[in-house]
Ligand code: ADP
C-alpha cells in the first residue's frame with residue numbers, strides 16, 4: 001500500500017479551507033492519512049463518532065479535495081481508530097461479499113459485537129466515481145428490513161428512517177459546552193448521567209426553548225458514554241424516528257424487532273419527546289418501553305420543548321414518569337455566556353475571533369444559540385470573501401450597525417420569539433391559555449406588533465398566536481396603543497423589540 005505524501009494531505013486541507021471553509025474544524029488536524037489502496041485514500045479519524053460524522057457530512061468535500069490534490073479519480077475512505085484496512089489489492093473492499101444482516105457503513109450500520117476487523121465505508125471505496133453520492137440516501141424502512149437479529153450491536157445509532165437525527169456531531173461533546181447560569185443544572189445532571197448511566201438521574205429530562213443546547217447535551221451524553229463504556233448499547237434517536245419506526249413495525253408485523261431495538265439497550269436517548277403529543281398508540285408503546293428500561297435500571301434521557309406537564313395531550317402516567325428522575329430546564333444565555341459561546345464556536349472552526357468582535361456580536365444577537373453559531377459562520381464567510389481576518393470593522397460591515405441596517409419585514413414567528421426573549425417568557429406560555437398579566441401583556445404586544453409589521457389579517461394573527469379569535473387581536477391592538485401612550489416603560493420596551501426585529505440581519 002502506498003503512503004500518501006504529506007504534501008498531498010496538506011494540499012487537501014488547504015483545498016478544504018479554501019473551498020469548503022464552513023465545513024472545516026480544528027479537529028481535522030487529528031485525521032491521519034494512512035495510505036492509498038486500490039484507488040482509495042484511507043483516512044483514520046480519532047473516534048468512531050468522528051468517523052461517522054465525516055462519512056455522513058464531509059465525504060463529498062474530501063473526495064473533491066483528494067481529486068484536486070492528486071489530480072486523479074481517487075476516493076476517500078474514513079476509518080475509525082479500530083477499523084482495519086484491507087492489506088493489498090486482493091482484499092479490495094469491493095471484492096468482499098456483504099456480510100449478511102449488515103447495512104453498509106454509510107447508512108449507520110449496526111456494528112456487530114465482537115466483529116474483529118470492520119471494513120469501513122464500503123461505498124466510498126467501491127468505485128472512484130460519484131457512486132457514493134448516489135447511494136447515500138436510503139429508503140425509509142430499509143434499516144428495519146436489514147436489522148440483524150443477532151448478535152447485538154456494540155453501539156449503534158439504530159433507527160428506521162430519520163437518518164438526519166441519528167448522527168452525532170463530534171462538536172457536541174461536554175468539552176465544547178459552555179456552562180452559564182441558564183444551563184448549569186442541566187449540564188451538571190447530564191455529566192452525572194453520562195458518568196453513571198441508570199443510577200444518577202433516571203429518567204433525565206431536559207427542556208427549554210429551541211436552540212438552547214438540549215440536543216448538544218444529549219449528544220454529549222452519547223459521546224461520553226460511548227468513550228467510557230464502549231460495550232454499552234446506546235440507542236439515540238429523534239422522537240420522530242421512534243414514531244415512524246413504531247408505525248412501520250406495526251404495519252410490517254415486526255414488533256418483536258422493534259422492542260428489541262428499543263428495550264434491549266443500556267441507554268435510550270430520545271430527542272424532542274414532545275412530538276409524542278396526541279399520539280395515543282405510540283404513547284402506549286413508549287409507556288411500556290419506559291417501564292421495561294426503568295425496571296432494569298437502564299438509563300432514559302429525554303429532551304422536550306416544554307416541561308412534562310405542559311406537553312399537550314400527554315398521558316398522565318407518562319407525565320408522572322418523566323418527573324421520576326430529574327427535570328432540568330435550559331434558559332437563554334446571558335451576555336458573558338454568549339461571548340464565551342461565540343469564542344468556543346470560533347475555536348472549533350479554527351478561527352481567531354478577537355474579544356471586541358465577540359462582544360459586538362454577543363450584544364447584537366441575544367436570541368438562540370444557533371443564531372450565534374450562524375453569526376460565526378457569516379463572519380467566517382465574509383472574512384474569506386474579503387480575504388481579511390475577522391475584525392470589528394468586518395463584523396460591523398457584515399451585521400451592519402444601527403445606522404446602516406436595512407429594514408425588513410419580520411414574520412409572526414420572529415415577533416413571538418422577540419417578544420418572548422424580551423419579556424423572558426416561554427413560547428409555550430405565550431401561545432398557551434394562561435391569562436396572568438405577566439403573560440397576557442407580552443401576548444398583546446405580539447398581536448399589536450404582528451398587526452403593525454406584517455400584512456396578516458386579525459384572524460390570521462389570532463390563529464398564529466395560540467388560536468385566538470379576531471376580536472381578541474383587535475382588542476389587544478387597541479390596548480397596547482393606549483397603554484404605550486401612557487406607560488413610558490412599556491413604550492420603550494415595544495420600541496426596543498421593534499428595532500431588534502426590523503434591523504435583525506436577514507437570515508439565509
Ligand atoms: P436545541 O436542541 O435546544 O434546540 P441545540 O442543542 O441544537 O439546541 O443547540 C443549538 C446550537 O447551539 C448548537 O450548535 C449547539 O452546539 C449550540 N449550543 C447550545 N448551547 C450551547 C452551550 N452552552 N455551549 C456551546 N454551544 C451551545
Ligand code: MG
Pocket residue numbers: 211214215216271
Ligand atoms: Mg434539538
